[in-house]
Amino acid sequence: MDRELMSFTYMHSTTMLTIKRANRYFPIIEPILKANGIPDDFKYLAVIESVLNPLAKSPAGAAGMWQFMPATGREFGLEVNDNIDERYHVEKETKAACKYLNEAYAKYNNWLCVAAAYNAGQGRISTQLQKQMVSQAADLWLVEETSRYMFRLLAAKAVISNPQQYGFLMKREHLYPAIPYTEVKVTTGIANLAQFA
Secondary structure: OHHHHHHHHHOHHHHHHHHHHHHHHHHHHHHHHHHOOOOHHHHHHHHHHHOOOOOOEOOOOOEOOOOEOHHHHHHOOOOEOOOOEHHHOHHHHHHHHHHHHHHHHHHHOOHHHHHHHHHHOHHHHHHHHHHHOOOOHHHOOOOHHHHHHHHHHHHHHHHHHOHHHHOOOOOHHHOOOOOOOOOOOOOOOOOOHHHHO
16 A cells, blocks of 8 residues: 555656546546446546546557456447447446446455456456455455555545645646537438548
8 A cells, every 4th residue: 555655646747637637537437436336436446547548548458548448348338349439438438337347246245356356357356266265355465466456546545535635736726627518419420520520
């Protein structure tokens, strides 16, 4: 935990950017988590997955704020093809993440196991719980990334929910506001997206 708190505290530019983005995206994420019975703290999974960047893309091909691989995105209801990639749609990808999290909770009945499974996959966590004869993910000896993951979640919550305590003194006007938008229902293909826009 000490290591993760130091990482969030001393990676100033990344943490400041995350705090600014949280003001924009948490109001979108929080009601979706609540409506799906997911603890509010799971919004910090999006923080550690993507630094709340809705356009994030990993070298492995995971995309969006919740970092879905194409096949996993499809499995949890997202449209991912050559024309549409809903992994970049904040509301839809958050609903898909809720489906994954609820499925994992039904299996483990333990939210820390759910967080670990989000990083390592349910197969690996299930195998390791059985192999190591423990019931808590926090008691598992896992690869470093997954072992750190649960503590990164807790550290993200500590720093972002109380930035002043960790030396981040930002005024309200420095935070990113919600992006104004208009919804348009599209029922046919769009030949030229720039012209349509």
